[in-house]
Amino acid sequence: MPYDPSAFPAFAVTVDLVVLTVRRHALCALAVRRGEPPFKGRWALPGGFVRADEDLAMAAARELAEETGLLAHDPALPAPPNAAHLEQLATYGDPKRDPRMRVVSVAHLALAPDLPAPRPGGDAHSVRWAPVETLLDQEGAFGRDGESAPLAFDHARILADGVERARSKIEYSSLATAFCPQEFTVGELRRVYEAVWGVALDPRNFHRKVTGTPGFLVPTGGTTTRQGGRPAQLFRAGGATLLNPPMLRPEV
Amino acid sequence: MPYDPSAFPAFAVTVDLVVLTVRRHALCALAVRRGEPPFKGRWALPGGFVRADEDLAMAAARELAEETGLLAHDPALPAPPNAAHLEQLATYGDPKRDPRMRVVSVAHLALAPDLPAPRPGGDAHSVRWAPVETLLDQEGAFGRDGESAPLAFDHARILADGVERARSKIEYSSLATAFCPQEFTVGELRRVYEAVWGVALDPRNFHRKVTGTPGFLVPTGGTTTRQGGRPAQLFRAGGATLLNPPMLRPEV
């Protein structure tokens, strides 16, 4: 018993992705250059239409794989090698957000470890990792090539919301490990927090806190010296997802 | 330059509302009885189609006003008398969630003070406040009249997500005051926390905590004795939105 199609307006539904990673001590987001109008040549978040038989999470996972080769994984399972955390962020449906037609975009947030290099896939002409400040602090700084123009559509707002979600969520969950490779050191995890929050943390207190939180980290037995200095113990993410008490973000 | 409409599937977009309040020491949600198939006669969350020229937040505010007479208000402004907190919750888009057609629902969460009585408005045949446990703990308990059947569609999942959002958000924000009238006592605020979390809190420690958090409560100078016992000071919600350090939810 289908509805009378004239009884309600028809929408296009898309998923847009805020894909975050930490590279060179900076929080970076994935941006693609638009090859078609509107906003041709400008940078935008990766995304695409939801297909007729697709769940929203499936569509987001498909777009993520197309753009990065990353697999979304069930947080309950152990992470496969090329896995990213993926969760729904928010939905944006301003009637004028796309000049062509009525589009509702269900934004998703993906957190990934540092990747070798973004591989342009799908229909994206070029893809890059850019520090989120670079992508967000460009209101008014228009360049003719779009290199320094604001993000297309309302993607600056979406990106800002995604960054804020990540910043607050690593406080009370073990999500920061999603930015790390499968095995990592306490120092590497600390540099994730420092990059995402944009602050400096005391290495000694940080070490005490994360190693003292049950279920957060499990030692693998190995050590590494890839950061220079004294060799550090290697850890995997433990089973805990919620940190209680939480990590405390320093005041301002 | 409109898209080729055959290039992507057409969706219907709705907003569904999780409207929560605290009545008689219990967390309650607004439910409407469906008058049309599918799920005719079953209880469901209030909601409706997003109109062609409407933002998502506007559509949610309109549905809220139609069902309850409550106005959504900008959290930055002082709350008008009949105001509720309204925020986007999450979006549900399983291809099979509505048997008739492809519907994506953008769920919103509204928190309201205890209201005199729900007034059936719009096209809802009957409306009621029901304790959330009653609405959620009915899987398998089907009654022929739908009185004790599970909620229609995926609304049980949506309601559960909304309740969980409210439970966690009153920990670190001043949102619990949205369940209180404009002027309220510390005891009334404590009973909100107790109802939402389903726990008992120590009145003395609670009093110390909320009155000691800067910006959370502002004394109005008046007192009341509507709860019996010694008269209590009256407060308004202060300007603070984030509580730091947060309220601590007792274990289990």
Place this chain on the structure above:
DNA sequence: CTGTTTATCGTCAGGCAGACGACTATGATC
């Protein structure tokens, strides 16, 4: 007047976080 109810103030001990000293183990440089 006495008991009951709710509000409010105080005290005390334990836990956790911030500040920071000290020591360890590697590689780089002289």
Place this chain on the structure above:
DNA sequence: GATCATAGTCGTCTGCCTGACGATAAACAG
């Protein structure tokens, strides 16, 4: 090989916050 720079790890101390709980205050019911 000695020295230095770099990171990692272990401790200590102090102050703040919380949970547990005693005590007092101000209303009402009988």
